Amino acid sequence: MVLVIVxxxxxxxxxxxxxxxxxxxxxxxxxxxxxxxxxxxxSGLISVGQQAFVGLGGYSIFSLAxxxxxxxxxxxxxxxxxxxxxxxxxxxIAFRLSGPYFAIGTWVIAEVFRLGFAQVSALGGGSGxxxxxxxxxxxxVNRSAxxxxxxxxxxxLMLVVLxxxxxxxxxxxxxxxxxxxxxxxxxxxxxxxxxxxKFAVYIGVAGLTGMLGALIFLQKLRITPEAAFxxxxxxxxxxxxxxxxxxxxLEGPILGCILFFVLREFLADLGTWYMVILxxxxxxxxxxxxxxxxxxxxxxxxxxxxxxxxRRVG
Amino acid sequence: MxxxxxxxxxxxxxxxxxxxxxxxxxxxxxxxxxxxAHGDFIIAGAFGAMVLVELTGLNPLWMLLVVVPVMxxxxxxxxxxxxxRVVGQDLLPSILVTFGFSVILQNLMQETFSADSRRLSAxxxxxxxxxxxxxxxxxxxxxxxxxxxxxxxxxxxWFFARTNMGRLLRATSDDPExxxxxxxxxRHIFGIAMLLASAVxxxxxxxxxxxxxxxxxxxPIRLLFAxxxxxxGGLGNLWGTLIGGVILGVAQGVxxxxxxxxxxxxxxxxxxxxxxxxxxxxxxxxx
Numbered sequence: 237m238v239l240v241i242v243x244x245x246x247x248x249x250x251x252x253x254x255x256x257x258x259x260x261x262x263x264x265x266x267x268x269x270x271x272x273x274x275x276x277x278x279s280g281l282i283s284v285g286q287q288a289f290v291g292l293g294g295y296s297i298f299s300l301a302x303x304x305x306x307x308x309x310x311x312x313x314x315x316x317x318x319x320x321x322x323x324x325x326x327x328x329i330a331f332r333l334s335g336p337y338f339a340i341g342t343w344v345i346a347e348v349f350r351l352g353f354a355q356v357s358a359l360g361g362g363s364g365x366x367x368x369x370x371x372x373x374x375x376x377v378n379r380s381a382x383x384x385x386x387x388x389x390x391x392x393l394m395l396v397v398l399x400x401x402x403x404x405x406x407x408x409x410x411x412x413x414x415x416x417x418x419x420x421x422x423x424x425x426x427x428x429x430x431x432x433x434k435f436a437v438y439i440g441v442a443g444l445t446g447m448l449g450a451l452i453f454l455q456k457l458r459i460t461p462e463a464a465f466x467x468x469x470x471x472x473x474x475x476x477x478x479x480x481x482x483x484x485x486l487e488g489p490i491l492g493c494i495l496f497f498v499l500r501e502f503l504a505d506l507g508t509w510y511m512v513i514l515x516x517x518x519x520x521x522x523x524x525x526x527x528x529x530x531x532x533x534x535x536x537x538x539x540x541x542x543x544x545x546x547r548r549v550g
Numbered sequence: 551m552x553x554x555x556x557x558x559x560x561x562x563x564x565x566x567x568x569x570x571x572x573x574x575x576x577x578x579x580x581x582x583x584x585x586x587a588h589g590d591f592i593i594a595g596a597f598g599a600m601v602l603v604e605l606t607g608l609n610p611l612w613m614l615l616v617v618v619p620v621m622x623x624x625x626x627x628x629x630x631x632x633x634x635r636v637v638g639q640d641l642l643p644s645i646l647v648t649f650g651f652s653v654i655l656q657n658l659m660q661e662t663f664s665a666d667s668r669r670l671s672a673x674x675x676x677x678x679x680x681x682x683x684x685x686x687x688x689x690x691x692x693x694x695x696x697x698x699x700x701x702x703x704x705x706x707x708w709f710f711a712r713t714n715m716g717r718l719l720r721a722t723s724d725d726p727e728x729x730x731x732x733x734x735x736x737r738h739i740f741g742i743a744m745l746l747a748s749a750v751x752x753x754x755x756x757x758x759x760x761x762x763x764x765x766x767x768x769x770p771i772r773l774l775f776a777x778x779x780x781x782x783g784g785l786g787n788l789w790g791t792l793i794g795g796v797i798l799g800v801a802q803g804v805x806x807x808x809x810x811x812x813x814x815x816x817x818x819x820x821x822x823x824x825x826x827x828x829x830x831x832x833x834x835x836x837x
Binding site for chain 1: 578582583584586632635636641642643644645646647649650651653654656657658660661770771773774777778781811812814815818819821822825826829
């Protein structure tokens with residue numbers, strides 16, 4: 237593990253600009269994938285609307301910077317907080333739906349935000365808005381320092397999400413979530429408080445997704461409703477990463493993320509065919525081994541990088 | 551007058567939404583399963599009709615005779631060969647497999663037909679309209695859509711109430727385990743449910759192609775409209791989906807009258823408000 241993390245921490249000292257951009261993208265996709273996996277794989281909350289929170293985070297940090305003069309670095313955690321606060325009432329609506337209808341309901345809510353932000357002329361309406369140059373310059377002394385900073389923030393957020401999900405799943409809460417996912421009625425009967433637990437996970441994931449969204453658009457420096465609330469970027473790709481790598485494990489999203497970026501390097505020129513190929517792989521995996529590539533690997537070799545199995549103590 | 555006109559158009563548009571919704575409602579009712587590629591299947595049917603029109607040069611309405619049975623057959627086979635493997639207790643595989651289908655279909659259509667927006671012409675029917683007096687007029691195509699929705703929903707209701715297969719489908723809806731004991735093959739029953747849902751998709755597809763522009767990426771929003779109509783109307787109630795579709799259509803029509811940018815947003819907001827006030831829908835069978 238150290239062998240991977242130390243070179244990554246030193247990234248700005250060895251990687252060129254293009255590599256760093258790619259790694260930043262890898263980091264936030266991996267974090268988004270882990271968070272979606274926590275929802276769908278561990279908590280049984282299958283959302284197709286996480287783009288709502290990516291977009292809200294992005295628009296929050298832009299609004300905080302432009303209208304309240306909040307320095308963008310403070311804006312990151314604040315954007316996460318704002319997103320979590322907005323997620324609260326939306327969750328209350330979405331939680332009225334269950335199963336497949338929950339999935340489509342979260343999608344409708346994301347669409348409401350996309351269409352709504354397109355109507356806000358102070359934020360550029362449908363054509364979007366750029367972060368004022370002064371705000372960008374205030375981040376760091378020069379461009380390369382800013383890029384290094386963005387890189388470390390992305391890496392830090394990814395590690396926080398990874399460790400956070402791991403520790404959560406090793407805790408009593410994680411045990412409750414697994415019980416709930418495997419058999420909700422049984423979990424309730426042994427005293428798992430279903431609804432508050434799911435609700436808290438949903439809000440927490442929304443907040444962290446919002447922080448990632450803030451980071452994504454801080455790196456892009458420009459935000460539009462189409463990009464911010466894109467179902468293709470923030471749901472389709474993230475879901476494919478988790479499904480291909482292996483849903484319901486921490487290793488799966490990592491494997492899926494590596495595979496996704498490798499495939500993209502080779503197949504991105506294919507354009508729409510690339511998406512067709514990813515779609516076919518995902519469908520095949522769901523039909524053959526729903527636990528993904530990691531499930532196929534561990535069937536033969538029972539290994540684990542992040543043990544979450546619970547042992548009875550005492 | 552503009553407002554009344556917007557409402558009338560909205561009501562008629564609701565017929566098309568009810569057709570979108572009927573397929574979704576049927577699948578969920580019988581199999582507790584939702585096809586996230588539902589909207590993309592509608593658009594695929596529309597492109598199918600377009601290809602047939604280009605080949606034959608006939609009026610698109612004739613294509614109903616081909617598109618509806620072909621969609622039905624594809625639905626039955628798709629259910630037997632693929633979807634039956636993922637329908638079950640665990641919701642995750644069915645949601646993710648159909649979500650994958652949605653992305654595959656969208657991109658295949660874009661590869662085949664380009665991202666251009668299309669529309670089919672029904673000849674003189676496109677511009678024909680009936681005057682209702684005092685400046686109010688109703689287009690022939692919207693009226694046709696509404697009548698088609700009444701016919702389709704009426705036939706489905708008759709089918710469920712009066713035929714043996716309809717009764718079996720309802721029994722499956724009530725308890726999917728028990729029909730096995732009655733000697734029925736659940737895989738076949740599910741196939742029939744999907745056949746019906748897909749045939750309705752075929753009707754909706756041809757009418758959509760005449761009524762509005764469509765492009766390969768236009769599917770997901772139709773899934774959302776179908777879903778909203780189902781939830782507004784209440785689960786398990788086919789006539790409820792018609793009311794749901796009409797409410798959605800009127801909300802969009804009135805929204806567009808306020809500002810064109812509000813059309814779809816107004817529909818979503820009315821849906822969310824109804825979900826908050828009456829989560830079981832307006833005409834739920836159970837509620």
